[in-house]
Amino acid sequence: MTIEWVCKHHTDLAKEQLYAILQLRTEVFVVEQKCPYQEVDGRDLEGDTCHLMAWDGDSLVAYLRLLDPISQGGDVVIGRVVTAAQARGQGLGHSLMEQALKQAQRHWPDTPIYLSAQAHLQGYYAGYGFNVASDEYLEDDIPHIGMRRA
Numbered sequence: 001m002t003i004e005w006v007c008k009h010h011t012d013l014a015k016e017q018l019y020a021i022l023q024l025r026t027e028v029f030v031v032e033q034k035c036p037y038q039e040v041d042g043r044d045l046e047g048d049t050c051h052l053m054a055w056d057g058d059s060l061v062a063y064l065r066l067l068d069p070i071s072q073g074g075d076v077v078i079g080r081v082v083t084a085a086q087a088r089g090q091g092l093g094h095s096l097m098e099q100a101l102k103q104a105q106r107h108w109p110d111t112p113i114y115l116s117a118q119a120h121l122q123g124y125y126a127g128y129g130f131n132v133a134s135d136e137y138l139e140d141d142i143p144h145i146g147m148r149r150a
Contacts, residue, residue, distance in 0.1 A: 004055045007103045010045045020060040035140040047071035061087035062096045075114040076104045119143035
């Protein structure tokens with residue numbers, strides 16, 4: 001697998017890229033995880049939202065979005081972290097998080113970063129400097145926890 005990393009402001013996304021993003025997120029979060037919810041939440045095209053994509057040829061294999069700190073009350077917010085089923089188990093999630101931290105620093109230097117993690121991934125995100133910032137809560141019947149990296 002040869003990965004090309006692309007990070008684009010939402011105004012620079014091609015319609016094919018946006019379609020691939022929405023398709024992958026729906027495939028994993030709605031279909032695979034069996035969580036019927038409004039996945040397209042209105043935040044993808046607002047403020048200075050950036051989209052970090054990992055492409056293997058013409059296939060989007062991993063993705064996350066970065067919501068800008070102005071629209072999010074002071075923190076960069078990482079969300080919609082996803083790896084395609086066929087690309088799992090190859091360390092791509094680690095590369096995705098490393099790229100996310102680089103992009104956050106590039107776009108919003110020295111700004112705290114927040115994410116809402118599935119609770120079982122608390123240790124994973126702790127490895128990237130994230131600390132627990134909330135009590136555990138249910139989101140779409142899945143236990144989550146807020147985490148922040150200063």
